[in-house]
Amino acid sequence: MKGYVYILTNKSRTILYIGATSNIKERIQKPIKGKGAVFTKKYHLKYLIYYEIFENTSQAFKREKQLKNWRKEWKWNLILSKNPDLLDLLEDFD
Template sequence: MELQKGYVYMLTNVPRSILYIGATKNIKKRIRKHIAGTGAVFTKKYHLRILIYYEIFDDIGLAFKREKQLENWKKDWKWNLVKSKNPELLDLLDNFY
């Protein structure tokens, strides 16, 4: 059985004040849903459409485990992780197109 690739990602809003963590097997499709307002109630409510962080896994199960781990982190830890890879908090969506 072939493992399915997975992604953990973080979205934010224009003022970069709120974080959302998600996991998916198809990041392009999932981000498009968030942008369209159909991805999650939370992302729609707070206009979270800017991809500022992601990790790629060879196994979707590992991506879901990492999502749960990150969700339990303190807010400062999450922001420090994002800034360690993306210090300017740029939108990384272009990396997938």
């Protein structure tokens, strides 16, 4: 089963949330529908600005932990290297 690491943000692109899942489309729909975790609801994190695909979920969860330990500047550099316009990438999963 594939695994995904993803980064969500708010409309103004000021807050980041890093997560990992086996079903990215379903997972990303939760905050859009207002059913996400407390943190994603509180900060209106509905925009997928970065993701990585892995062969399995254990690799994805390992990468999630790694990214969570990164400095904020490093996270932004990673995001901007693949998504310089900070577009919502949810349509990649339609």
